[in-house]
Amino acid sequence: MLTRLSLTFALLLSLTACATSPANDARPATDLQVLRLGVDALTQPRLPAGDIQRLEDAATVGQAWDYAADLEDALWLSNRDKANLRTFVEKASAAIEESRLPACRWWQRSGCRR
Numbered sequence: 764m765l766t767r768l769s770l771t772f773a774l775l776l777s778l779t780a781c782a783t784s785p786a787n788d789a790r791p792a793t794d795l796q797v798l799r800l801g802v803d804a805l806t807q808p809r810l811p812a813g814d815i816q817r818l819e820d821a822a823t824v825g826q827a828w829d830y831a832a833d834l835e836d837a838l839w840l841s842n843r844d845k846a847n848l849r850t851f852v853e854k855a856s857a858a859i860e861e862s863r864l865p866a867c868r869w870w871q872r873s874g875c876r877r
Contacts, residue, residue: 794855794858794859794862795859797855798852798855798856798859801851801852801855802848802851802852805844805847805848805851806844806848809837809840809841809844810837811830811833811834811836811837812833812836812837813829813830813833815829815830815833817830818830861876862876864876
């Protein structure tokens with residue numbers, strides 16, 4: 764009788780332990796897919812925003828100057844895109860890291876997400 768009772772108690776205790784343990788291995792790859800899509804969107808090529816797309820197409824010196832200004836603007840915008848991309852990747856990777864931390868228990872202070 765005592766053996767049967769102790770086995771039942773041990774079985775119930777092990778079942779509750781299995782039910783409360785987090786499933787760390789079942790993580791979808793959607794966070795990485797979102798990161799990849801964001802990087803793809805932010806790394807589209809920047810072309811000069813004028814009528815002339817190449818210096819050889821300029822017929823006059825004024826058109827060449829306009830093309831140079833458009834090219835400089837495209838370079839500035841490209842550098843801004845790189846800074847935005849760096850910020851996006853840093854924030855997204857920090858969010859992914861935080862989401863992959865184990866959930867905090869009541870006795871834990873750090874090294875977990877709340």
